[in-house]
Amino acid sequence: DTGVSQNPRHKITKRGQNVTFRCDPISEHNRLYWYRQTLGQGPEFLTYFQNEAQLEKSRLLSDRFSAERPKGSFSTLEIQRTEQGDSAMYLCASSLGGVAGANVLTFGAGSRLTVL
Amino acid sequence: ILNVEQSPQSLHVQEGDSTNFTCSFPSSNFYALHWYRWETAKSPEALFVMTLNGDEKKKGRISATLNTKEGYSYLYIKGSQPEDSATYLCAHHGSSNTGKLIFGQGTTLQVKP
Numbered sequence: 001d002t003g004v005s006q007n008p009r010h011k012i013t014k015r016g017q018n019v020t021f022r023c024d025p026i027s028e029h030n031r032l033y034w035y036r037q038t039l040g041q042g043p044e045f046l047t048y049f050q051n052e053a054q055l056e057k058s059r060l061l062s063d064r065f066s067a068e069r070p071k072g073s074f075s076t077l078e079i080q081r082t083e084q085g086d087s088a089m090y091l092c093a094s095s096l097g098g099v100a101g102a103n104v105l106t107f108g109a110g111s112r113l114t115v116l
Numbered sequence: 117i118l119n120v121e122q123s124p125q126s127l128h129v130q131e132g133d134s135t136n137f138t139c140s141f142p143s144s145n146f147y148a149l150h151w152y153r154w155e156t157a158k159s160p161e162a163l164f165v166m167t168l169n170g171d172e173k174k175k176g177r178i179s180a181t182l183n184t185k186e187g188y189s190y191l192y193i194k195g196s197q198p199e200d201s202a203t204y205l206c207a208h209h210g211s212s213n214t215g216k217l218i219f220g221q222g223t224t225l226q227v228k229p
Contacts, residue, residue: 004159031215042122042205042219043160056216091160097215103148105207105217107159 004108006092012114013082020078021111025094032075033105034067035091043091049075050097082115089113120208122220129196130228136192137223139206143187148209150217151180151191155202163191163204196227 005024013019025032030051035043046065047057051072064082069075079086089112093105121140129135141149148167154160164173169184177194193200203224207217 033215033217035219040125040221042120042221045216045218048215050215056214093160095215103209103215103217104150104162104165105152105160106162107152109159 004092004094004106006090006108006111008111009109010112010114012116014116015084016081018078018080019082019113020076021090021092021113022074022076023092023094023108024074025092026106027073029094029096029106030072031095031097031103032069033093033095034075034077035093037089037091037110038087046077079113082113084115087113087115120206120218120220122204122206122223124223125221126224126226128226128228131197133196133227134192134194135196135225136190137204137225139189139191139220141187141189141206141208142210143185145210146184146187146208147212149182149184149189150207150209151189152205152207153202154205154222160205193225196225198227198229201225201227 007022033048034046037043047067049069064080067077089110091110093107095103095105123138150165151163152160164180166182171182173180180191182189203222205222207219209217
């Protein structure tokens with residue numbers, strides 16, 4: 001297993017366009033997280049899945065954001081009608097949930113979005 | 117404390133100095149406290165997961181303590197080295213009923229040779 005993989009690593013788009021990011025977690029991990037990080041801030045929680053179920057979603061996640069994990073493996077995060085404020089690093093992480101000590105997050109390298 | 121707060125926001129030390137940072141979290145709901153190190157151009161990596169009040173964990177020159185009753189954790193680095201330069205993040209896991217982890221804003225450490 002090569003760890004958590006995210007694609008694309010960088011995305012530059014024009015305001016109003018839709019973008020989609022993909023995350024491939026560690027195969028035996030049942031939890032998958034999406035975070036957003038902007039300069040000078042820590043990772044901001046967006047949503048997480050346990051297997052294919054989306055268990056929690058931040059109120060900060062507007063209707064323009066949607067995440068899926070259809071088969072409990074990879075996940076996609078789509079942003080519709082992008083705005084300049086969406087420019088950020090989008091981090092994916094996975095973990096083996098269920099036991100506190102085991103819920104260690106393994107992060108991907110992130111997908112950096114720039115909205116012009 | 118309603119959110120996860122870290123201090124200081126940034127720190128510059130000389131090689132060989134020892135240093136420490138603070139993470140404050142809501143003491144009313146607690147399940148676990150995580151520390152991660154995030155080096156530039158890399159992914160955040162886990163350092164410690166702590167669950168019990170009074171826990172103390174150590175990894176080489178880095179150690180952490182936990183006080184769940186008052187809602188804080190300290191991270192110590194003994195004899196800082198340039199390779200310790202990174203952003204150190206703590207994350208609060210508030211309940212066993214959720215997998216949600218809330219991160220602080222991080223402490224960025226710069227160690228000068």
